[in-house]
Amino acid sequence: MTIMCQKLALAVCLIASLIPSKVFAASIWLKSGQVNGLLPPGNPTKGRLNLFDDNITYWTTGESTHLLKSTAFTDSDFAKARGIGCTASDICGRAKLIIPDSAWGGNLEADSDARWINWHSSSTGTSFGLPAASVLYAFPFTVSIPIENIASASIDFHAKVDDFLGDPNGPNPIGVYINGQPLNNSFGSNVGNPLSASQTGIEDLLISGENTLYVYQRDAGSVVSGSIFSAHIDVKPVPEPLTILGSATALGFGALLKRQQSRKQKKN
Template sequence: MLSTQRSAIAALAATSGIMALAIGPADAATVSGGVSLTGDVNIIRSDSGQVTFDFTGSPNGIVTGGTGDFSGLSSAVVSDLTFNPAGSSPSGPLFRADPLSTFIDFGAQTINGETNGLTFALTSPVQVVDLFESGPLTAFFTDKPLRGQFIFGDTTTAAGLLTAQQVPGAGSYSMSITTEPVPEPLTILGSTSALAMGALLKRRQARQASS
C-alpha cells in the first residue's frame, strides 16, 4: 500500500512539473479576442476553372472592429487566395484553397507590454461556395469556418468566416476571426493527474486479481 501511494505521489509530481513547464512562459505571448476586416477584392476566374481572390487597395485589409487584444488594430496586409474546383454542395459549386503560413500580417504590435509581429496563418484548407456560377454578380462564402492560428511569439488557435462579392467594376470582402478558448491550466493539470491516478489503480487491481 505504501509503495502504491509513493508511486502515485511521484507520478503526480512528475505530471505537475511537466504541466508547469508547459503553461509557464507560453501564456505571456498568446492573444485573445476577435477582429473584423473589410476591403476591396478582385475575383478572377481563369479558363482552367481556378478562382483567385485578389485583395486590392492600400491597405488591403481595414480593421472595422476588434475586441480583447485586437482592439487597437487598424489595418493589415492580406495575401491573395487561389481556389481550385472541389465538387459541389446544395448551395453551389465548391472551391478550395491550400493552407497559407501568412494569410494576414498585422505588422509589429505591442500587446500586454510585449512587442512582436502579429500574423494569422491558415492551418487548414479554405473552402468556399460559389453562389453564382456565371453572370454579372459574383458571391462566395465559406461553408466551413476558417481554421488557423494567430502568431504572436506563441500561437493561438482561431476560427473565422470570409465572404467576397463582386459586381461589374467593384468587389469587396468581409472577414471575422476569433480566438478559441483554451482549457485553464488547473483544469489540464487536474485531468492529467486523474489519468495518472487511474492508471496506477488499474495496475494495482490487476496485481491483486492475479495473486
C-alpha cells in the first residue's frame, strides 16, 4: 500500500470516529399480567387473587354475551378504558390477574412472560375468569423519539382471548387499536386459536410521549372471559444529518482508495 493509500485509510478511520452516531431505535414491549414491575411466578393462587396489573386499566358494562357497544368506539369510549369520564353505568378499574381456564391451553408460547387478565376475578369455581364480560383494555406506553424523527414503526402482536378479539360480525371487528385507531384485519381471533398478527407502517398512528394500546375482549359465551397478550412495537428513527454525512464521506474515501489501488496495479 502506498503512503497515499495509508493516509486515505487513516482519514477514513478518523472521520468515522469523530462524527457522532445518534440513531437509537425504540424497542417497546407490552405484556399483560405484570405485577410490581416483575413477573409473578406461575399463576395466581387462591391466596393471591387480588393481584392488579401494573399498567392495564379497563372499561366494561359488566354484561356477558353482549357487545360492549352497539356502535363504533369513540374517543370517549377509549378515554373510559383509561379511567376518564366513566359514569354510573360504566365499570372502570385496573385489570386483575386470573387463573386461566383449562380450555385456554395455558400461557402464550410466543411469550412466557405474559399472564392472563380479566376485569374481575372470582374465588369460586375452578376457573377465575369470572364474571364474564366484554371489556376494552388500555395499556399506556411512551415513545421517546420526536415524531418528526420517526422513519418507520411496526408492531408484532401475540394473544389468546376468550371469546373473541373484537366483534366478529359487529361494529368493532378489530380487537387492537393504537391511540384509538384500529389496526389491520389480522388483529382479530376467536377462542381456542392463538393469534399472531403484525403490521408495518404504524408510524402515523404514534405520537411523541404517551400513547395507548387498546385490546378489545369480546365475550359471547357468558361462562368465563379473559385475555393474554404480548406486543412488540419497533420504532426506527431518521438518521441524523451528521451520521448521513459521515457515511457518505466514508464511502467517498473508500471509492478514492479503490481508484488509487487500481492505478497502482495498472502501472505494475
